Amino acid sequence: MVQINCDMGEGYGIYRCGDDEAIMPYITMANVACGFHASDPLVMKKVVSLAKAHNVAVGAHPSFPDHQGFGRREIKMQPEELTACIIYQVGALKGFLDAEDMELNHIKVHGALYGLSSRDTETAEAIASAAEVFGVPLLGMANTVHEQIWGERDFGFLAEYYTDLDYSSDGSLIITREHVAYDPEEAGKRALQVLKEGVALAVDGSKIAMRADCVCVHSDTPNAEELAKTVREKLQPYLN
Numbered sequence: 001m002v003q004i005n006c007d008m009g010e011g012y013g014i015y016r017c018g019d020d021e022a023i024m025p026y027i028t029m030a031n032v033a034c035g036f037h038a039s040d041p042l043v044m045k046k047v048v049s050l051a052k053a054h055n056v057a058v059g060a061h062p063s064f065p066d067h068q069g070f071g072r073r074e075i076k077m078q079p080e081e082l083t084a085c086i087i088y089q090v091g092a093l094k095g096f097l098d099a100e101d102m103e104l105n106h107i108k109v110h111g112a113l114y115g116l117s118s119r120d121t122e123t124a125e126a127i128a129s130a131a132e133v134f135g136v137p138l139l140g141m142a143n144t145v146h147e148q149i150w151g152e153r154d155f156g157f158l159a160e161y162y163t164d165l166d167y168s169s170d171g172s173l174i175i176t177r178e179h180v181a182y183d184p185e186e187a188g189k190r191a192l193q194v195l196k197e198g199v200a201l202a203v204d205g206s207k208i209a210m211r212a213d214c215v216c217v218h219s220d221t222p223n224a225e226e227l228a229k230t231v232r233e234k235l236q237p238y239l240n
Contacts, residue, residue: 087130194211
């Protein structure tokens with residue numbers, strides 16, 4: 001069984017990033033921004049309520065404290081400082097989940113924090129310490145420090161494959177500030193290839209080992225609704 005997840009709530013005030021409402025019917029898990037790279041209390045409240053209406057599980061999407069940089073910049077933090085930073089953000093989202101009588105389902109860190117923790121054990125361990133407080137799985141990339149550190153946790157690790165990001169031949173993600181449109185049919189076919197064959201295509205055409213417990217669609221990809229709908233249709237046999 002596989003899950004379809006999406007990073008959501010990545011707006012604040014009058015600014016909105018992505019069409020959460022349009023995408024919600026096609027996903028099974030929502031990763032909700034917690035205020036440090038995007039989102040605010042009203043955005044979190046709205047997305048949690050929307051997820052409940054669509055029977056979508058909700059996880060926290062914390063980041064470095066980098067609102068202006070959208071969480072794309074690495075910030076030097078001591079391990080205990082980073083752990084506290086994540087607990088603070090997840091705790092804020094959990095308040096809105098409690099108000100809707102919903103459980104926190106998982107934690108998926110964002111942007112530069114996600115990338116750094118995929119290769120730095122100290123950062124990954126600091127994140128794990130925060131997740132232990134809440135007793136939920138962490139989402140990350142297979143065959144990286146994510147799996148090495150988080151895969152040993154009692155509360156679990158879920159490996160992700162990204163339908164709307166490119167991969168280098170070494171298996172690392174190619175992350176840009178703004179997402180570009182992806183062909184929905186091609187994205188669906190590639191996700192199926194990961195599930196059936198355990199491989200993904202890199203930008204140079206080579207095949208890289210890939211394992212996926214969930215596939216991710218970003219809400220700010222230009223054609224995100226169509227992409228999420230098509231990926232859902234392609235993966236439907238694996239969702240049940």
